[in-house]
Amino acid sequence: MDHEYIERPERLASLVEELRGEPLLGVDTEAAGYHRFFDRMSLVQLSTRTANYLIDPFAAGELAPLGTLFHDPAVEKIFHDADYDLRILDRDAGLRLSGLFDTQIAAAFLGEKQLGLGSIVEKYLGLKLPKEFQRADWAERPLSAGMKEYAATDTAHLPDLRDRLRAALEERGRLHWAQEEFLRREQTRWTESDDTREAYMKVKGARDLTPRGLALLRELYAWREGVARERDQATFRVLGNQALLEMSASPPGGVRDLPSVTGLSEGLAQRRGRDIMEAVRRGLAVPEAELPRWPRSPRFERDLELEARVESLRDARTRVADQLGLDAGFLIPRATLEEIGKARPTTPEALAQVPGVRRWQVEAVGDTLLKTLRKK
Template sequence: MDHEYIERPDRLIALVDELRGEPLLGVDTEAAGYHRYFDKLSLLQLSSRTRNYLVDPFSVGELAPLGELFADPGIEKIFHDADYDVRILDRDAGLHISGLFDTQIAAAFLGERQLGLGNIAEKYLGLKLPKEFQRADWAERPLSAGMMEYAATDTAHLPALRDRLKQELEAKGRMHWAEEEFLRREQTRWTESEDGREAYMRTKGARDLAPRGLAILRELHEWREGVARERDQATFRILGNQALLEMSASPPADVRDLPRVTGLSEGMAQRRGREIMAAVKRGLAVPEEELPRWPRSQRWERDLELEARVESLKDARTRVAEQLGLDPGFLISRATLEEIGKAQPKTPEELEAVPGVRRWQVEAAGEALLKAARRK
């Protein structure tokens, strides 16, 4: 796939001038989170209908010159599954998008269930896209020829894919539905996790641990974070969660026990065994009264009438989804159905005012939902 590699600030500025008159651009990003502790925007791909560009943010420095293009609603920016791209462009480059077209959203409105770019491109363009560099370390330099080829291919076909999907959406009268979701996606911004728990408590399986095990997990998790930060490696590449959970549930007595832990090699035991055992011992030394504990879950009284309304709403959603050929969860989520059940709207205007409800959902399923919401 022919492409130009942009690594000079002056060339980036000139590129903006060249692309100013383009009606649309395919856009994608590559980041380093799979391999690195410090996830960061590592490559930006742009494609017009005729040219492909790879922008190296490490070399060009500020990506601010692209702000004009990205903010211009007259230049359509085509992504596939734009959510993370929009977030990382906001976080790392301060770039915001106007004029977004998301081929994944478009495909979902056409009833597709397999929404990966490869699946959609094969069905609508007859293309098989390469996959071998999906897990590549995009922060490495220099990028290999194969990595650059793969990256350019990711955006090169987006303009043609957009054309096919848009044609299908217009034929079904659903283009304005998709445009509503595109506008919402444009407003996506980077936000940190705010679930109120410390990071170690978000480890899958942590809830099964006793308080003492949680204390050990907390120390092991903190140790792993420090090593990963120091080496700029993804945490699972230092030591997997299963190993942390095993040691938390059944603490090893000394370094000699470590190679028996799932995923903890003898080499790791030799290199880091003393540090790991020190973390385990810190967890074992926490006084009983200071052990971490899961907060007690709030007890909710069952509302049988509400449950009945939500079940009725689910049935209505399923019927409409089948008629439209859409995935029921895409048509409207369970959480939104619960909000509708609580609000019991009586008019389309009241339905649209329910948190999470879109205008297109009112148009597509409003009559059926309003009837179901009136159930007593």
């Protein structure tokens, strides 16, 4: 796939000027979060109908010049599943978007079940996309020729794919439905997690541990985070969760016991064994009264009438989804049905005011939901 690799600030600035008159651009980003501790945007791909560009943010510097294109609604930006791309563009470059066409959203409105880019491109364009660099470390430099080829391919077909999907949406009278979702997705911003639980408590399997085991897991988790940060390496590449859970449930007696832990190599035991055992000792030394414990789940009184109402709404939603050929959860998620069940709207206008309800949903399934509520 022919492409130009952009690694000079002055070339980035001139490219933006060249692309000002383009009606649309395919866009994608690559990040390094799978391999690295410090997730960072590592590549930006742009494609017109005739040319492909790879922008290296490590070499080209600030990406602010792209704002001229990204903020201009006259230049349609085509992404596939823009959610994470928009988050890291906001976080790492302060870039916001206007004029989005998201091919994943478009495909969902056409009733597609397989929403990956490869599946959609194969169905609508008859092309097979390469897969060999899906898990590549995009922060490494220099990028190999194969990685560059793969990255350029990710956006090269987006303009043609957009054309096919847009035509299909227009034919089925659903383009304005998709455009409402495009506008909503444009508002996607980077937000820090507001989960108040300690990070170590999110490890799958942590709930099976005793309070003492949780104390051990907390110390071992903190040790692993420190090593991963020091080496700028993804935590699972330092040591897997299974090893942490094993040592938390059954703490090793010394460095000599570490190689018997699942996934803990003899080399790691030799290099980091003392530090690991120090973390174990800290966990064992936590006083009984200070051991971490899971908070008690709040008790809720069941509202059987509401549950019955929501179940009726769910059945009505499923019938309409089948008629439209859409995934039922995409048509209206269950959480939104619960809000509708609580609000019990009686008119389309009142339904549109329920939190989470879109205008296109009122058009697509509103009458059926209101009739269901009247029957209940």
